[in-house]
Amino acid sequence: MAYVRINMNVNHDEYQVEVKPHWNLLYVLRKKIGLTGVKYGCGTGECGTCTVILDGKIVHSCLKLAAQCDGSEITTIEGLGVGSQLTRLQEAFVRHGATQCGYCTPGMILAAHSLLEANPKPTVQEVRDALTGNLCRCTGYQKIIEAIMDVTGQR
């Protein structure tokens, strides 16, 4: 079995990792780089807890072969905000009570962040559509949607 050497920029830091062909990006981020904010939830691309931003678009890192990420730029939840300062989106989640167990939260925030970059004033339906790939078992989504709409200056 032949290892593959990949170079990635993760949260503005350069990494070089030797990966096995079958490893997915989620495994490499969590176990080789040590970024545990990205979560394992289902392993089949349905829950969204493994969401990262890869070359500008959100992807399920459990369904992305690590070997394919050579030369890629990746942002995980740890890469949002500066130091310990929260982004407006993160602040809104806190203020609206949009977190309970917090397991879906990193993925939700990245998905919302990605939506707002492309569409700064989405409708509620557009927010719902954008979060289709992120499941939450605790909140019932209402507070999450309110937090996102708050950030856009809409009610």
Place this chain on the structure above:
Amino acid sequence: MVGKNIPFIDASEMTRGRTVYASDTSLPGMLEGGLLRSPHPHAKIINIDISSAEQLPGVKAIITRKNIPNVKFGSTIQDDTVLAIDKVRHFGEPVAGVAALDEDIVEEALSLIRVEYEEIPAVFDA
């Protein structure tokens, strides 16, 4: 406090992905574990052969019915054993456990454990 908006004490750390869940912990000398689960809803366990799995480099321990304490547990009725003993009573019942240096080795070790089952009838609806 009543009538005030009090954020959860750990909400901000959750939004930053800083919350440490059990699977996020990493301690010196920590191993990864996995369970081999029954593919049958009801079957006798004739034999469990762990010899190949044991020899895989990086495997630190394998447990089966031979290694578990003679206890039963359960929240209401104590009828569950740590691992299946003479038979498996549901799809997915744990039959063996592996501890190894990393997830890949755990997965490989589990795939090397040979379990001989004899399927027995089961009731699926009445």
Place this chain on the structure above:
Amino acid sequence: MAQTQAVKLFRPQTYFRAESVAEATQFLLEHDGSVVIAGGTDLLVEKNCDIVSLVDITRLGLDYVKVEEKLVRIGACTTFTQIEKDATLGKQPYSSLVEAARTIGGVAIRNEATIGGNICNAVPSADSAPPLMVLDSKVRITSHERERTIPLDDFFLHVRKVDLKKGEMVTEIHIPKPPPHTGTCFMKLGRAADDISVVNAAARVTLGQGETLQNVRLVLGAVAPVPLRAKKAEAQLMRGGVESISEVAETAADEAKPISDVRASVGYRRDMCKVLSERVLRMALDRAEAS
């Protein structure tokens, strides 16, 4: 009866990043057990244990939508997000493909999942298949030695089986430009937003002189081993005209061969074939009339 459990693992031995289609097809030809990987959104779920090598085809520039005079060419590695955003595909008569693209998983899946992957995986519920088939789409298949282009209808052989030989890969999908006054529609029945289809359907109606029917197509998915052309229903519609749409929908439901599985029962699927067939036909007709 004693059985010994043997668990196989997903452990490809080699990852090869192709720099050209020729390199990719050469590798596929020379290496048994090699498969292509693009978005990987099905491959990394299925984790087929027989895969020995993975050939990465994402850097071959096969993601594009090119509109020519007589046809639209879609590169095999075009993602569903790219398809969703394409201006030409977003309008009739092509927009049923975008209607389908929007129902595939969520944003994160669509950012990586490719139309070529959807076709080549050939699950009966593949959402891009019915809209492509009702427009008589073709598949361009490339190997080291030659290229062949075949109707998509003939590409699907059985569940997860397509007409691809060793050393071949799909490089493009062609949608011939339909005649004027053509309307298409896609609908999907799922349990929730990003589900695998319980039943899906697409229809195409082309009107001729004096609002007569010139050409119709009806394809049902997830109700047969491959996406199903409801040919008897189509013929009945051509004979009976638009007043017969209800009966045509019943014929389509009879042509379908649904099964019971975790998502739905046979009976429910058959009922939904009739409902969806009628709806997509009526909508395609409306759109044809409006065009």
